[in-house]
Amino acid sequence: MTETSVQMGIALAFVIFLIFIIASVYKKRQKSSGLMSLVAYQSLGPKKGVAALKIGREILILGITPTDFRLLKTFDEKDVEPDEIGNIIDKVERLRRIKEGIDG
Secondary structure, rough: HHHHHHHHHHHHHHHHHHHHHHHHHHHHHHHHHOOEEEEEEEEEOOOOOEEEEEEEOOEEEEEOOOOOOEEEEEEEEHHOOOHHHHHHHHHHHHHHHHHHHHOO
């Protein structure tokens, strides 16, 4: 009985380990492939938010609603320093806090 439980525990640990390995490989592959990548996203409510999307050498700031999305701002990659991307993320976070204050 305990031998079976030990074997089952080892098999379960192995399957969980394989799931994590496959997920990490898939995540790395997804980041490196394709023309488009998500830099940041901040939810402002159900199906509403602001996203920073990198397409080629441009970074697009998009406003997203359930029925529409709008281009808010466009940056060229060479014009945006890594610190500025952090500032964009901070601004999106500030928008979320303002929204939470309005919703109460």
